[in-house]
Amino acid sequence: MINVLFAARPERWEAYSTPLKAAFADAGLEVDLRQDHTPDTVDYIVYAPNGPLSDFTPYTRCKAVLSLWAGVEKIIGNESLTMPLCRMVDPGLTAGMVEWVTGHVLRYHLDIDRSIAMQDRWEPVIPPLAMERPVTMLGLGALGQACAKQLFQLGFPVTGWSRSPKSIDGIACLHGDTGLAQALKHAEIVILLLPDTPATENTLNAETLALLPRGARIINPGRGPLIDDEALLSALDSGHVAHATLDVFRVEPLPADHRFWAHPNVTVTPHIAAETRAVTSAQVIAENIRRGEVGEPWLNLVDRKQGY
Structure with a gap:
């Protein structure tokens, strides 16, 4: 027994x-x-x-x-x-993460928030095709790879970055500090699925956020400490980052007085991306x-x- x-x-x-x-x-x-x-x-x-x-x-x-x-x-x-x-x-958690990430990438890609906000106006804006929307996946563990592969299947050009070298069919895989700069340089949508370690804390900070093209969007279902909150808020306030969808935070539940709740360009979800x-x-x-x-x-x- x-x-x-x-x-x-x-x-x-x-x-x-x-x-x-x-x-x-x-x-x-x-x-x-x-x-x-x-x-x-x-x-x-x-x-x-x-x-x-x-x-x-x-x-x-x-x-x-x-x-x-x-x-x-x-x-x-x-x-x-x-x-x-x-x-x-x-496998169930992985499937849930793939669905959540794919849903929010498509929400950004198709500009669904804008369509919902314009229910009283007829102002057509045609989104680009997926092949014209570069996506970067920070983190190529089991979850990052599964999400990257799904987005690639939908036609997005996907660049992946990890701290150690990886090789995935169809995904441009980069690593190291130089690779991170390259991965962020053209990313219109960035997804964070790195582990929470001393080496990954504040992967997105004032310096790395500045590498993104103006108007980039961020999705974080990984770990709260991967992003410097104040640096992200500054980038959102300036318009350099257009929007952030955040599912994880340094303190959970997210304190009621945190600026993320009221910021017009932040979507907060209560740690539901994957269970x-x-x-x-x-x-x-x-x-x-x-x-x-x-x-x-x-x-x-x-x-x-x-x-x-």
């Missing part, structure tokens, strides 16, 4: 317990899934950073911590977590436990030096 501790908020148990048990059965695993295993009997921990567990020291038998979250910035510095940590790359889906993420968890039991490599193992 494999003992699996579910260490997330109680309301998550209701959503995940049945899909996890079904996924374990489908994988041929005999699992005792509980919220209250004695620490020294636990083989695996299904974990959420906002749950009740913060000290991993007593879990001396634990083979791996399997996070339900894609981001690991809230746990990566926990010195008591010495066992392997796997982040969540969930881990119970059924599909349960299958990922089950597959990782199966791998752990037979000695195969972990899926989505976190590189602690890289921070993701």
Whole structure:
């Protein structure tokens, strides 16, 4: 019997317990899934950073911590977590992110906000074709690649940038500081899907925002600290950046007095771009436990030096 501790908020148990048990059965695993295993009997921990567990020291038998979250910035510095940590790359979450990003890119591309605002006027403005609208994806992990590929399929010329070299069919892939400048130079729409690490904080700042062509638009469903808020507000106030759609923030919920709420050229969405889906993420968890039991490599193992 494999003992699996579910260490997330109680309301998550209701959503995940049945899909996890079904996924374990489908994988041929005999699992005792509980919220209250004695620490020294636990083989695996299904974990959420906002749950009740913060000290991993007593879990001396634990083979791996399997996070339900894609981001690991809230746990990566926990010195008591010495066992392997796997982040969540969930097909359902990926699909949700692709849909959200594609929707907002098309909203910008087709100037849908302008059409809605002009319901009392007949002033036709014909949008360019997708092939005439350069898009830049900052971040080429699983989510960034999935979104970039979808936008490429729709006809957008997509440039991708990442801190390390990547190669994706149809996508112009750049990396490093010089690559970032090149990726931003012609971008009419910029999407941020980088991890939150010290190296990625304020990727968009006063200097890099100035590299964008005037009237560029920004979409951030990645992490709040990727953008310098004050630099973005200055760029919006000057008109250099035409609009920003922001789903993530340095402080969440976004404080009621933050300027983003009232700015006419900012759209705030409440961290809804992508959510881990119970059924599909349960299958990922089950597959990782199966791998752990037979000695195969972990899926989505976190590189602690890289921070993701």
